[in-house]
Amino acid sequence: MxxxxxxxxTWFYFEADAEGWVIRQVELKGxxxxxxxxxxxxxxxxxxxxxxxxxxxNRFGITAELPVSEWEGHDPDPLTFEEFEEVxxxxxxxIAPRPG
Incomplete structure (x- = not known):
């Protein structure tokens, strides 16, 4: 989502598990x-x-600390797995380019 x-x-992109815990998170600014x-x-x-x-x-940041079910004031857009993977x-x- x-x-x-x-x-x-800032755009926030999340992949959550079945219980709503964020397992991967991307933030894109500006x-x-x-x-x-x-x-x-x-x-x-x-x-x-x-x-x-x-x-x-310092390099990658952190994921949200609360499960999605406890968020207030968010109206997320659903994403497919492929859309999330692209982002x-x-x-x-x-953020972390592979060494040349």
Whole structure:
């Protein structure tokens, strides 16, 4: 799903599990849609367990801390898996390009 927060001029893209917990999240800022977050909950948990949480947060950000069912004031647009994957892939390539 995706939703827009006009106060921050930011698009939020979410992939949630069956219980509504966000497992991947992308944030695109401004008219240029600059990726500022492309976080994965399993990666975040791995970084936490490895003692590299600050490094992960600084590079990729974090996912929402509440399940979708507890959000207020959001009217998200549904996305297909393919639509989310396209946004996710593009954001990850811009945030963390592979070494040449």
């Amino acid at each position: 995706r939703c827009y927060w006009d106060e921050e001029d 008219p240029e849609l600059i990726p500022i977050t492309a976080a994965s909950l399993p990666e975040w948990q791995g970084a936490r367990d490895a003692g590299r949480l600050n490094e992960y947060d 996710w892939g593009s954001a990850r390539r811009r």
